[in-house]
Amino acid sequence: MQPSSRFEEIIALLAHSGEMTVEALADRLNVSRETVRRDLARLDTDGRLRRFHGGAKTIAVPAAVMENEWPxxxxxxxxxxxxxxxxxxxxxxxxxxxxxxxxxxxxxxxxxxxxxxxxxxxxxxxxxxxxxxxxxxxxxxxxxxxxxxxxxxxxxxxxxxxxxxxxxxxxxxxxxxxxxxxxxxxxxxxxxxxxxxxxxxxxxxxxxxxxxxxxxxxxxxxxxxxxxxxxxxxxxxxxxxxxxxxxxxxxxxxxxxx
Missing domain, CATH: 3.40.50.10470 (Translation initiation factor eif-2b; domain 2)
Known part of the structure; x- marks a missing residue:
């Protein structure tokens, strides 16, 4: 998977779940954790997500959006x-x-x-x-x-x-x-x-x-x-x-x- 495609997949996964750990993203994308960390750093710099220790989350969910809760x-x-x-x-x-x-x-x-x-x-x-x-x-x-x-x-x-x-x-x-x-x-x-x-x-x-x-x-x-x-x-x-x-x-x- 090309980096640009991987970036979009990360954004899509976070849009659905709100946040994910590095380990979970690596499993879903079938890449190494180090690759995910580099991708998150790039996307954080670009202002497309918010990185935190061990994972990342979406920047914000629009106030008008009603979300569902996980089991x-x-x-x-x-x-x-x-x-x-x-x-x-x-x-x-x-x-x-x-x-x-x-x-x-x-x-x-x-x-x-x-x-x-x-x-x-x-x-x-x-x-x-x-x-x-x-x-x-x-x-x-x-x-x-x-x-x-x-x-x-x-x-x-x-x-x-x-x-x-x-x-x-x-x-x-x-x-x-x-x-x-x-x-x-x-x-x-x-x-x-x-x-x-x-x-x-x-x-x-x-x-x-x-x-x-x-x-x-x-x-x-x-x-x-x-x-x-x-x-x-x-x-x-x-x-x-x-x-x-x-x-x-x-x-x-x-x-x-x-």
Missing amino acids: FAQRMAQNAMAKKAIAAAAAPLFEPDDSLFIDTGSTTIAFAEALASSQALVTITNSPRIAATLAAGHSHKVFLIGGAYGVDAGESLGPLALEQIGKFRARHAVLTIGAIDQASVMDFDVQEAEVAKAMIERADRVTVLADHSKFDRRAVFEVAPLARIDTLVTDLAPTESMARAIAAAGIELIVASA
Whole structure:
């Protein structure tokens, strides 16, 4: 494959997925990782993509474009190192005996793993996996929300879950999201968005955990306006326009070190 054709294939792959690792691109293109790194460097210089350590992403997704979300098993594998870095940066934000809502997501699962060895917390979650992870530490008090079981992400959803969330009051809601633009944070699933909104309503402070691939995207269902978010933890600094919107909303932005 000629370099020019390879460049276009890389751009097409990123347009579909949003971002890919060097290893994934090398496998898809049947070339060496070093070739992919050189191609990404060239395309980054040309302003056609944004390169980051270990991969690349599209420059931005137009705000009017509605995107679909990958199945949960694939999301668990995407940006795994970034999610671990975010989790490690977020875990120390909470004090012993704090109460936390934690919703279901690949990043919040990483957060629960980072939180498991911390001092005692009270956690309320709709994720059996997160509940089991935290309960294994024996110091945490864990409440598992019930409801209709969502098979893809392994979570409790629906009216029963929302009713049970309403019986709690927590100091913090720690949430993962599907997309964030300069106005709001969003999700791709209406029931997941409802759970997140219910947790926000019953929490004093809101912390969002989102890797860089979520920035400058739009999903169908709004979870909250930016002004309702207190802290945002991510792995790479957002674009200048996104950073200005975050600052204007009064959000504390924490960029995790890899």
